[in-house]
Amino acid sequence: MLIAYILVKDQLPSVASLKTIQWQTPMQIYSSDGKLMNQFGEKKRIPLKLNEMPQQLIDAILATEDDRFYLHFGVDPIGMGRAVLGQIIGQNKGGASTITMQVARNFFLTREQTYIRKLREIFTAFHIESLLTKDEILELYMNKIELGHRSFGFGAAAQVYYNKEVKDLTLAQIAVLAGLPKAPSTLNPLRSPTRALQRRAVVLKRMLDSGYITTSQYQEANNAPITAKKHGAEIELNAPYVAEMAHQEMIERYGKEQAYTGGYKVYTTTPSKLQVAARNSVMKNIFSYDQRHGYRGAIKNLRSLAGNSQDENSNVDPLTPAEISQALSHVLLYENLEAAVVTQVLENTIEITLKDHEVAMIEWDNMSWAREYINDERQGAAPKTPAEILNYADVIYVENTKNGYKLSQLPDVSSALVSISPDNGAILALVGGFSFYQSQFNRVTQAKRQVGSNIKPFLYSAALEHGFTLATLVNDTPINQWDQSSGTVWRPKNSPEQYNGEIRVKRALAQSKNVVAVRLFRDVGINNVIPHMASFGFSLDDLPRNESLALGSASFSPLEVVTGFATFANGGFLIKPYLIERIEDSFGNIIFQANPEIACEDCDQINNMENSSADINLPFYQNTPQSNHGNIAIQAVDTDTIAKAPTIKKAKRVISAQNAFLMTEALNEAIWGADWSITPGWNGTGFRARTLNRRDIAGKTGTTNEAKDAWFSGFSRHIVTTSWIGFDDHSRNLGQTTSNSNLGKEQITGKEFGAKSAQPAWIDFMEVALKDQPIKPFEQPQNIVSIRIDKKTGKLTNRTDNTSLFEYFTLGTEPTEYVSRDISNEIFNQDKSDTVKDIF
Template sequence: MRSDLPDVESLKDLQWQTPLQIYSKDRLLISQFGEKKRIPLTLDEVPQQLIDALLATEDDRFYMHFGVDPIGLGRAVLAKLMGQDKGGASTITMQVARNFFLTREVTYTRKIREIFLSFHIEHLLTKDEILMLYINKIPLGHRSFGFGAAAQVYYGKNLNQLDLAQIAVLAGLPKAPSTLNPIRSPERAKARRSVVLSRMLVSGYITQQQYLLARNAPITGKRHGAEIELSAPYVAEMAHQEVLERYGKDKVYTEGYKVFTTITAKLQTAAEQALVNNLLSYDQRHGYRGPITSIRPQANGSHSDKSLTQPLSHDELDAALDKAVHYQMLEPAVVVALEDKSVSIHLRNNVTATINWDGLSWARPYINDQKQGLPPKATHDILKFGDVILVQKMNDGEYRLAQLPTASAAIVSLSPDDGAIKAAVGGFSFEQSQFNRVTQAKRQVGSNIKPFIYSAALDNGFTLASLVNDAPINQWDKSSGVVWRPKNSPETYVGPLRVRLALAQSKNVIAVRLLKSIGVNETVNHLTKFGFKDSDLPRNESLALGSASLSPLEVATGFAAFANGGFLVKPYLIERIENSNGDIIYQANPALACDPCVDDEQVDESAVPSINTDDFFSSYGNTDTQTLATEDIDTVTAIKQAPRIISAQNAFLITQALNSAIWGADWSAKHGWQGTGWRARTLKRRDLSGKTGTTNEAKDAWFSGFSRRLVTTSWIGFDDPSHVLGRTVYNNNLGKNQTTGNEFGAKSAQPAWIDFMQVALEDIEEESFQPPVDMVSIRIDKETGKLTTKTDNSTEFEYFRYRNVPTEFVIEDTTREILSGGSVESEEELF
């Protein structure tokens, strides 16, 4: 028999099967993955009342017997012989033996093996060690194992936060956890609790007063998930998938790994709020699509006074609310009464509230993406009695009518210094859709591609002062048999325009002319340096207008190269991974964009290293750091330099032009202008650069922008490609501060970017982009880009690489050299 028994020596070096936990950088729990919920405890973390309850209920002579209780065993055998089999006789030690090494089959052989194992366990371990194995191992229902997990599952608290009544409920679970738990059967849980309390009273662990108080307490247990401290479900799933790829599911769900990500609570919360608020704003200005359903549809059609006024029963209300889904800050409610300018609503947990006209007046009917109905004049134009709706509770406590947005969005922010992801939100609600648009959505980028086109132009002889013709293009396309006519948006043209202003104003035809001058293949080759896959970049002139499809994370990573002075950083999310003992088994060691590490004067631009873009984003979290043994962690100290992909001068000049997209404006010039990103001026930060982006038919809208230390990309669009972002008309109910007209990057995507950066920049000191070596600032004529001796408002300073400084001074009668292939008059003939 002894040779057939398992080796209980394994109990001395036990590894608890604990779930995977994902944390923020500031150690807040984001999510937990794993079938078995377990929170291992030490003896000093266990309340004495729980120990007392277990001893009184399961094994009152635990500290006196040698693993088997002869008295209890004799009592059980006698009862069996008398036909009164009531079970029992299993000591805590015997239960440990069964739970670790045996099954629950009811046979004499198993019982004998259990007894022998108990003797061996008692010889090997102390009583306290055996008790802790029991407390941490015992199954207690709803996939909770051990009392630490059970306290969380049934009460959402730590074990030491429970009162006597709750402890007694948990202490009664080992007998039959599936049927005695307070979720499945509150009545049985209450009866079992009384048994536990009675035995505690008889054993002298509690007083009569404590007994009565706990026995009469209500059963409060209900299902709780892990005690999530920070809402970041898309981040959690990104980290979860990366850990699965690294270690495999056999270890991930059992080894108790703790994964610490690079995000922080402040920035992640700000990103989520910015995205959600922007989506709600977009959605609501396009009109109300109606209630989820109605409890009394017949009343809404018949207009019968009786049916309209007959109160809704609690059963009707509860049934309707149970079926409705809660999304983010949107919760279901039922309309129970209507006044002329307000409605009364019933929410879950028997809560009632009122929505006033300020929370209703936005809800003109949605017709389609391009049209809205007339603004409502009264509540009855919007809702009816019995409607099941979604509402949003505002900061002032008032409720507002809402609806689940049909549009989608994403926002991602990362450090340009090393690629650490600071915040990421992949949609309005993980409950609504687990599709992560930060990493999985390849969308046309529109004008967000232009900074990379202009970067290629700067590497091919252009400067920020070069003149390019802003004039219509008519080009015969042999393949399609039609004339290609790319247009500006808005469709205005000003003739010769400097490159800085063209990028700041997002001139489409100039981007096309630059690409034609450089060549499609040369441009594509330049763009792949930023980590973009060759296969995502169409090899035709539509590339200049943003026909490439990229994910928001790829776009943000590309913009990071401008912010950091020309380096390609690799985005990563996991900073480190610890095992259940707190030992670090993985530590990220990202390549750094370290400007001081490189002598810019020695950079050979023709020798820029090639990047394998097919692999670059395939595993964004892989920072070339291997899984390490604990003793090797301290050896990973070598600083790795990110590859330089463009010169510091190129990055600086693009940053300057993108700064003009926000701050540039000149109404005194012949053609007054301001940049497309001017709305970001509300942040009052001069150290910001950014670019809007809108695709053909406004199916996608973007804004990507950065400071020296933070890059953020915001996208909005529809998962359903048949929809466009559309347009809105003025709503007379809402006053002046409303967004109307065609949707595009600055109106639709930039507001989320601004709201997020408003918070993110609080902890980032203003830091201007410093010109690198080989840069000079020279006064030029605004109209021609040539040198000038004037100092009036017809001139301004411009940056140049030393080798590209203009040599010609402006004269009164100027012959402009512009990129047109000829004179302006001959443009129609050439294209």
């Protein structure tokens, strides 16, 4: 033995690393409230301490793999002798490897069948036994061993095969897992239930012989059925776009190999409640848009549209169960859609067969929407019978709703929604498209689309910085400008094409007047407008240097747009969106804590106060260097300073508090502004948001030329949300719809634009987001005054009737001239004995 040791000692590995082993465990992405979004990494492992493993599992391993584990010194002479004897007489007397030797092989050696490798295994086992306790060795073994289906260790195997924690396994299930180390690929209960059953019997018999279980326990477990099924990680929150963003950031931060094997737990800024609300809102809006534009037909027909019905007198061959199953197995499913085959077309209903041969009915109310799709601008007549919609043997998509199965289809249109905190940029909800599994293209961060009238608040903000007020009159009349370079006349138009002559700035924004935006652009000047817009975080390269910018020809991502609007909500600060709040290692230690810049006027003063974090109720912050991944701020952390007192970083102020407040008031007018005392009366373009019954919201619609993109961006004091809808195919516009006589009064008809196409998702989401939040008016900053003005002229007035209103001004910009009122009509109608008094 000494000679053998001398021969191989230089080839022996150092086993000291076992003292500080870091398990290769997958990366897990969580919501801010701890809901698992996704798991990344090939190896599934859930490291456990030995005292976290049930005693019956430990007993099963010892009885099966090494019943003298606690008696030998790493090599079992009895087992070794038994194995050698078996080789000599040609009989299998069992393996010679102890648990310690298996640890040596699994961590340091290969599985090659040579005597030299076996010698290295033996001497490595001696070294391990001299370094570690028996419990430490057993713990390493039970966490390292491969158990099939990419599961390593018994914690992961319990989840993969039974979707349980090890402490919840039955004796029968424990015995199945304990039998896997011998041959995990062939003995696992998913691939070969029969062989797993036989191996389980061996494990149970050894446990019985070793005195670990009683005869009754043995019999009960031995008679139990094999119950294993394959389970993935228990995904608790469907947020694939959020998870993928965090996944990519982790790869950039740590590299792919370390990110996938380091066992990191990544906690995002996204609460599950808001993420669910965002997904539901986007799905509802996509299906609503898609279905009002008509039904594009079945996926295919298994009888080539041979007839509308199938009965005993029909020439159509009846569908077989096997044919239906095969057809359904080839249909790709996304989100809430299920596949079905039409098996009967009846007078008012349709019978369908789903997977597993389940039969269900689609009632008329759940299919009457399905008039024919002609193109994005036209739909066919409303159907009167199911036979006008579907045929026997059609393969279709359906949704299982609370009102029963509903005919559906895979939407053509795309959409996105993103919501952030204006206080620090935390991403609160994000949906990058209809289905991540259909398209991994994240339209929140990767799609730059023309923003249309969503650009106007930033232009109007520039106007307030250059001599305009909310009461300034601007000429709302058509523009005709000859473009000598192109030889054409540029005629920007309002939508709808209504013009009001002189109109106040605030009302012009509320009604989204295009020609007023162009006139403001001209008056402020391109050299003032573009730098001002860039201060909201927009790239100068994305801001065209021509007047089309005033109408939204610039292309931004929804994340860039929502970031810009956050500046109005937080009082004038530019924040940086971020997604990862903290990262924990496999032992639960925090190795990264986000340290975002805060929209905070008094940050410097707060930093000088004791216990400042408690005073302002902020998470733990630490000053750190930063880099950028797209539009997401990535902050590093110095783990050596993790225990130091927080230092709050102040976001950059880019507009004054007064400008932000006045713009917020103007955007509130876009929702709540209206005047029906005049002819024609008017509403703000975002008036549909009044259904939220909150005055503490503000927002702006946006529709591009030819309605290829529709937007709504809006906010309360503590949440900012942008909704977008459009086609990935830039050549398609959102079109228009006519009324479907089968549907009620609530249906959306006419041309598609921001308020009809994008705002419904915003409203549905904000209804959930604001439900438990108290109404919080936007705070009026210093040097803002409120003065009664004449609605028509914007001048001062003493009248208190419907010709006047209160308006906000930055101190020093308020009007000084009173309106001169035309009283000729009053003079004509009054009694001749009356005298005219108090003419203004």
